[in-house]
Amino acid sequence: MDxxxxxxxxxxxxxxxGPTAVGKTALSLALAHRMGAEIVSADSxxxxxxxxxxxxxxxxxxxxxxxxxxxxxxxxxxxxxxNDYTIRATHAIRQIWxxxxxxxxxxxxxxxxRSVIQAYEYPxxxxxxxxxxxxxxxxxxxxxxxxxxxxxxxxxxxSWAHIDQNxxxxxxxxxxxxxxxxxxxxxxxxxxxxxxxxxxIATRPSAELLARIQTRVTSMLDQGFEREVIDLLHTGxxxxxxxxxxxxxxxxxxxxxxxxxxxxxxxxxVKHTKAYAxxxxxxxxxxxxxxxxxxxxWTSEDALRALVKSAELLLSQAVGGP
Numbered sequence: 001m002d003x004x005x006x007x008x009x010x011x012x013x014x015x016x017x018g019p020t021a022v023g024k025t026a027l028s029l030a031l032a033h034r035m036g037a038e039i040v041s042a043d044s045x046x047x048x049x050x051x052x053x054x055x056x057x058x059x060x061x062x063x064x065x066x067x068x069x070x071x072x073x074x075x076x077x078x079x080x081x082x083n084d085y086t087i088r089a090t091h092a093i094r095q096i097w098x099x100x101x102x103x104x105x106x107x108x109x110x111x112x113x114r115s116v117i118q119a120y121e122y123p124x125x126x127x128x129x130x131x132x133x134x135x136x137x138x139x140x141x142x143x144x145x146x147x148x149x150x151x152x153x154x155x156x157x158x159s160w161a162h163i164d165q166n167x168x169x170x171x172x173x174x175x176x177x178x179x180x181x182x183x184x185x186x187x188x189x190x191x192x193x194x195x196x197x198x199x200x201i202a203t204r205p206s207a208e209l210l211a212r213i214q215t216r217v218t219s220m221l222d223q224g225f226e227r228e229v230i231d232l233l234h235t236g237x238x239x240x241x242x243x244x245x246x247x248x249x250x251x252x253x254x255x256x257x258x259x260x261x262x263x264x265x266x267x268x269x270v271k272h273t274k275a276y277a278x279x280x281x282x283x284x285x286x287x288x289x290x291x292x293x294x295x296x297x298w299t300s301e302d303a304l305r306a307l308v309k310s311a312e313l314l315l316s317q318a319v320g321g322p
Contacts, residue, residue, distance in 0.1 A: 011097045012314035013195045014307070015105045017042070017113055017284060018202030019277035020247075021212040023295050025058055027202065028106040029066060030300070031307045035104075038067040038096045040089050042107030042116075045246045047085070048076045050232060053225045054248045056216060069096075076232060076243040081173070086115045093195075102311055110283040111162060117197050136172050136179075151175060156184040162283065164276075169242055196317055198310045199290040202303075203281070208296055210274055217270050220248070230256065247276050 016031070018024045032039055041047070045055035049072045052059075057071065069092040074080045089105070089112070096103040105113055114120070140148050145168060152175045153160040159174040178184055204212070229252040233239065239253045248269045255265035284290060291310075293303055 010196045010318055011093060011103070011194060012311075012318045013093060013103050013105055013117060013197050014311050014314060015113055015117065015197060015199045015290075016202065016307070017106075017110065017200070017290075018108060019209060019280040020056075020108055020273060021216045021277070022202045022204055022209060023212075024106055024108070024202055025056075025062075027295070027300075027303060027307070028104055029064055030304050031311065032066040032104060033064070034304065034308050035102050035311050037102040037104045037311070038069065038099075039104045039106050040092050040096070041068060041070045042085075042089070042105055042109050042112045043071075044080075044085075044109045044112065045243075045249075046071050046107075047073050047080060048243045048246075049074065050076055051228075051243055051246070051249065053220050053223050053228045054252070055246070056220065067096075074243075076237055077241050079242045082111055082115050082120075085112050086120060089116045090119075102315060108280055110280060110287075114287075117195055117199075118193055133172055133176055136175060140168070140172075145171070148172065148175060152178075155179075159184065164279065167245065169245060196314060197289075198314050199287060200293050200307060200310065201284045201287070201290045202293050202295050204294065204296045209277060213273050213277060214270055217248075217266070217273060221266060226252065229253065247272055 014031075014037075016024055016028050028039055031037065043055065045051055046057045047070055048055075051057070058068065070085070070089055073088065093103040093105070093116070105116065107113065136148060148168075148171050149160065149165060152163075152171060155178045156174055159170075163170045163174060165171075174184075203209075225248070229244075229249060232244070233253070233256060237244065239257070244250065244253050251260070251265050251268045251272060254260055254268075255262065260268065293306065295303060298306070
């Protein structure tokens with residue numbers, strides 16, 4: 001399977017993006033039922049197996065019979081890049097369309113969504129990545145992570161602007177790619193998009209969204225988020241694994257190793273989740289073709305009606321059948 005496999009032109013794809021806790025899941029299920037669609041998840045945490053509670057992962061029962069793709073795909077000790085996601089999501093979208101169904105791309109990881117719908121191409125892995133990676137990690141230890149951030153801002157300002165400044169793994173990866181290939185991590189779209197896209201972003205007023213985040217974190221803790229992380233660590237999963245660097249999980253791991261109290265940990269999870277939601281919204285403001293859907297101003301039925309109308313228009317404009 002290759003990201004450059006020939007994709008039939010103008011496959012219709014409806015994107016439903018939005019910040020964490022905004023209410024994408026319920027809306028996407030209702031739309032999938034109405035349109036006979038299948039859902040391709042664009043969530044960088046839910047892609048991992050066993051990271052269930054802390055990612056608010058939809059259960060099999062909650063999926064209501066709607067096929068979901070790119071959920072529970074990767075073992076938690078394995079790395080998973082935007083390139084890996086692009087390859088698998090591209091394949092899933094093509095197969096959904098071949099089955100005669102509308103692909104819905106749903107999630108909160110903006111870079112993953114953009115990479116798929118704009119058909120980004122990525123450099124091949126460097127021939128000897130571990131050497132460069134070790135050198136950069138040593139630089140960070142010796143001179144601090146600000147030295148890595150400054151270097152990346154000079155050679156790849158786009159990656160620097162879009163990578164969480166505390167996401168050390170992705171900072172290293174972006175700089176490593178440039179230093180070993182003289183190419184930026186994300187170049188340009190490979191050409192015209194193979195999709196006809198309707199891009200929707202679900203949102204809510206800031207105060208309402210932040211309150212929903214607080215409620216979600218409380219619910220996760222009540223459901224056993226702490227035990228989930230402890231069990232993962234007891235299986236031998238490294239605390240340095242990519243999966244445990246995710247929002248919420250990183251704070252749980254730090255608590256486990258005595259870096260915070262339970263109260264401090266819970267407050268940090270809320271704080272970091274709220275900050276993440278703000279970064280998500282900042283990202284989507286750079287999507288000029290997106291339609292914004294304020295879920296506090298629309299009734300559930302009106303919001304669904306708008307998405308159904310958009311999906312029907314997409315299908316009517318599709319060039320060539322599945």
